[in-house]
Amino acid sequence: MSTEQQLSRQEQQFMDKIKAEEKIEPKDWMPEKYRKNLIRQISQHAHSEVIGMQPEGNFLTRAPSLRRKAILLSKIQDEAGHGLYLYSAAETLGITREELIEALQSGQAKYASIFNYPALTWADMGAIGWLVDGAAIVNQVSLQRTSYGPYSRGMIRICKEESFHQRQGYDIMLSLVNGSPEQKAMAQDALNRFYWPALMMFGPHDSESAHSAKSMEWKIKRETNDDLRQKFIDQTASQIEFLGLEHPDKDLKWNEERGHYDSGEIDWEEFQNVINGNGHCNRQRLEHHIKAHEEGAWVREALAAYNAKKQANKSEAA
Amino acid sequence: MSDNIKAATQEYATRLGDDAVVLGHRISEWVSRGPFLEEDIAYANVALDYIGRARMFYGYAAELANDGRTEDDFAYMRDDRQYQNLLLMEMPRGDFAYSQVRQLFIDIYYNLLLPELVNSKDDTLAAIAAKAIKETRYHLRRSRDWVLRLGDGTEESHHRAQAAVDSLWGYTHELFDMDETEKLLADNGIGVDTTQLREAWLKHVSAILSEATLSVPEDGWAVRGGRIGYHTENLGHVLTEMQFVHRSYPGCQW
Ligand SMILES: [Fe+2]
Ligand SMILES: [Fe+2]
Ligand SMILES: [Fe+2]
Numbered sequence: 319m320s321t322e323q324q325l326s327r328q329e330q331q332f333m334d335k336i337k338a339e340e341k342i343e344p345k346d347w348m349p350e351k352y353r354k355n356l357i358r359q360i361s362q363h364a365h366s367e368v369i370g371m372q373p374e375g376n377f378l379t380r381a382p383s384l385r386r387k388a389i390l391l392s393k394i395q396d397e398a399g400h401g402l403y404l405y406s407a408a409e410t411l412g413i414t415r416e417e418l419i420e421a422l423q424s425g426q427a428k429y430a431s432i433f434n435y436p437a438l439t440w441a442d443m444g445a446i447g448w449l450v451d452g453a454a455i456v457n458q459v460s461l462q463r464t465s466y467g468p469y470s471r472g473m474i475r476i477c478k479e480e481s482f483h484q485r486q487g488y489d490i491m492l493s494l495v496n497g498s499p500e501q502k503a504m505a506q507d508a509l510n511r512f513y514w515p516a517l518m519m520f521g522p523h524d525s526e527s528a529h530s531a532k533s534m535e536w537k538i539k540r541e542t543n544d545d546l547r548q549k550f551i552d553q554t555a556s557q558i559e560f561l562g563l564e565h566p567d568k569d570l571k572w573n574e575e576r577g578h579y580d581s582g583e584i585d586w587e588e589f590q591n592v593i594n595g596n597g598h599c600n601r602q603r604l605e606h607h608i609k610a611h612e613e614g615a616w617v618r619e620a621l622a623a624y625n626a627k628k629q630a631n632k633s634e635a636a
Numbered sequence: 637m638s639d640n641i642k643a644a645t646q647e648y649a650t651r652l653g654d655d656a657v658v659l660g661h662r663i664s665e666w667v668s669r670g671p672f673l674e675e676d677i678a679y680a681n682v683a684l685d686y687i688g689r690a691r692m693f694y695g696y697a698a699e700l701a702n703d704g705r706t707e708d709d710f711a712y713m714r715d716d717r718q719y720q721n722l723l724l725m726e727m728p729r730g731d732f733a734y735s736q737v738r739q740l741f742i743d744i745y746y747n748l749l750l751p752e753l754v755n756s757k758d759d760t761l762a763a764i765a766a767k768a769i770k771e772t773r774y775h776l777r778r779s780r781d782w783v784l785r786l787g788d789g790t791e792e793s794h795h796r797a798q799a800a801v802d803s804l805w806g807y808t809h810e811l812f813d814m815d816e817t818e819k820l821l822a823d824n825g826i827g828v829d830t831t832q833l834r835e836a837w838l839k840h841v842s843a844i845l846s847e848a849t850l851s852v853p854e855d856g857w858a859v860r861g862g863r864i865g866y867h868t869e870n871l872g873h874v875l876t877e878m879q880f881v882h883r884s885y886p887g888c889q890w
Contacts, residue, residue: 346812371668371676378683382881383708383890384694394667395680425638440881440890446776497888531818539722550684606668614671614797617732620789627788 325473336537341467344410352536356466357411358427359538364404364423365429369603373437374446382440383468389486390443396479407468425606430454431589432515441494441501442510449488449509449516450555455480456550459518465537488557495561506563513566515553517581518589520547538596551579641824643790644817646700647720648827650710651863653693654721657711659742661874665729678778679866681693682739686773692764699760701775711848716871722862723870724807726871733796736782744840745775745811745833752828759825780844809858812837 328347344347371394376396381387405415411471421427432450437443458480461473494505521527521543533539551570558565569582592600641694652857663686666679667736705713729735750772753765782864811833814822823843842852861867882890 368673375668378667378882379661379877382712382885382888383688384711386890388684388691390665391667391680391684391687395677395684398667398673398677398680402677405673435703492889497890498885498886499887509660589814592662599758602855612674613669616790616792617786618785619673620793623793624789 319470336465337598339463339537340469342465343467351532351554352538353411353448355533355536355538356412356469357408360404360408360411360466360469361413361418362428363403363581364408364418364435365427367401367404369433370450371397371605372603372606373435373599374443377438377440377443380440381443382633387481387488393483396483399402400476400479407472410468419611424605426605429557429603430519431597432519434592434600435511436516436598438511439504439508441491442512444487444490444494444617445512447506448491448557449487450510450519451480451483451487452554453516453519453550453573455484455542456553457516457548460546461539461542463537469538472493479543480567491561491563505561508625509561509563510566510572514584514588517547517551517584517594520544520550522576522586522589543584548578549559551581555579585636641820641826642700644820645761645826646697647817648821649697649700649761650692651720652699653690653707653710654719655725656686656693657690657878658719658721658871658874659725660684660690661878662725662727662729663739666735666792667874670731676682682771682775682778685768685775689764689771696764698762701794708882712879716867716875717778717865719863719865719867719871719875721871722807722810723859723868724804724811725862726868726874727804727807728870730800731796732782733786734770734804736771736779736786737797737800737832739779740783740844741804741808742812743772744837744844746772747776748833748836748840749828749830752833755825756827757825773862779794783844783850784848787850789808794849797848801845801850802853805853806859810860810862813863814885815863 331348332346332352334341334347342352374390374394374397376391378387381390405418408418409415418427422429432453435590437446455477458473458477462470462477462588463471464473470521491509493506494501524530524542524544527543530539534542555565555570567582569580571580573580591597595601637862663679663683665736667676667683670676670679674736690711691707694710697710698705698707708848724738726866727738728730746768750769751767754762754769756765783797786793813829814829814831818830819826822829838852845852
């Protein structure tokens with residue numbers, strides 16, 4: 319049998335598995351592009367968890383009550399845990415965490431552009447939990463059925479915590495809208511600033527999406543950007559109403575026929591603008607990450623040196 | 637509970653709350669700034685323990701005060717001259733060695749103090765101590781491991797760790813001071829006599845430092861004042877940051 323025949327037989331088996339909704343596991347054969355595509359997506363997801371610690375970390379020392387401070391600490395701890403878990407999932411595809419971090423810091427790998435927006439007020443902690451984690455969940459619930467086993471299992475685990483985060487974020491908003499006029503204004507302002515960027519988290523329209531078609535075929539992605547976005551728009555509309563806040567989308571209208579909300583057009587120019595580096599925090603987020611990493615270099619070296627000494631002592635004793 | 641014991645217990649709970657909230661604040665400054673992701677998680681976790689502890693102590697102080705104040709009033713509505721945390725808690729985050737050495741000193745201290753406080757005749761203090769002991773054992777495992785690694789790691793880490801020990805040492809002495817309030821409580825089986833803890837603390841610290849190839853500084857330099865609200869210049873900035881949002885919107889619920 320020729321190599322070509324062998325390859326196509328492996329590909330056939332791979333596609334059969336995908337079609338049968340069986341999970342692909344780390345030791346299974348997979349097309350190189352499937353592997354690359356997954357590394358890109360999982361690492362981008364991991365980096366987002368990690369960079370996402372920064373805007374919320376920005377309010378850890380300023381949380382207005384001890385209870386909220388504790389909840390925020392616990393949320394950020396969860397996000398770091400998600401990052402760790404996702405890095406491990408990416409590592410099953412034959413890449414190291416060091417390489418992944420290097421790709422983040424060089425700008426070669428991406429993270430969710432939502433984190434390039436600044437967290438300015440306490441209400442932003444509410445809006446981020448509610449809308450940003452909320453949008454992430456819609457996406458991640460669908461990814462629970464992704465074809466790659468470790469990624470799928472990661473999503474199942476992560477989704478549980480994300481829904482806590484969303485409820486806690488919404489709860490912050492509830493406290494604010496039931497508080498003083500200043501607090502309510504703060505909540506409205508945060509909603510206004512985060513609503514549209516949250517919609518952009520689902521990525522470009524399906525017709526414009528570079529990675530979508532193949533990802534759908536391989537069942538890495540299970541639903542299209544626009545379908546997921548629609549779900550989020552629908553669920554968020556009633557939540558905004560319940561808060562008694564003004565909806566940032568003036569064109570939002572219930573469409574009886576479709577059974578969905580029709581919505582105004584997203585400002586894609588702004589989306590591209592922020593992705594291309596012109597957001598308030600693009601440079602800051604990476605510099606923060608690089609600075610912490612560089613300041614930690616001597617600690618990692620010390621750890622390695624210490625472990626090497628212990629290892630040497632052990633083998634001497636043996 | 638007699639009035640003077642009650643007042644002293646309230647002050648004691650407030651002090652322990654102050655220690656916890658200020659240290660928790662400092663530790664939380666590390667989140668997203670650790671040397672690797674696992675350390676970010678650990679820092680968030682330890683900070684969370686301290687904020688939780690602050691809430692329990694302040695909650696009890698508020699209960700004893702019984703004047704409508706809440707845990708947040710204790711944390712957010714007092715100035716630096718009213719705060720009575722130990723100075724060691726308010727020292728800046730410093731580098732990784734500085735924070736780990738500080739943590740080691742504090743973890744060993746609490747590992748001695750809390751098992752005593754568990755026997756307090758005051759049930760609430762005893763219950764808080766019982767919960768905190770478990771956390772502190774875990775904290776100590778971590779700070780001890782790190783001080784060993786840093787002390788006996790590379791030349792650079794050794795120097796940084798020794799510098800941290802030397803520059804923090806002067807702030808450890810007041811951990812073992814007692815004023816009238818604390819003496820009254822110790823005499824009544826409610827508070828811990830910390831003067832009794834120094835010997836064991838020094839022994840434990842010395843053993844770890846020496847295993848880490850670090851030297852124990854000479855005694856002599858000692859800075860005191862936290863328990864009477866006589867702070868370093870650091871605390872004002874901690875409180876400025878911590879209290880800003882809360883105080884900007886007076887009387888609000890969050
Ligand atoms: Fe997450
Ligand atoms: Fe997240
Ligand atoms: Fe989350």
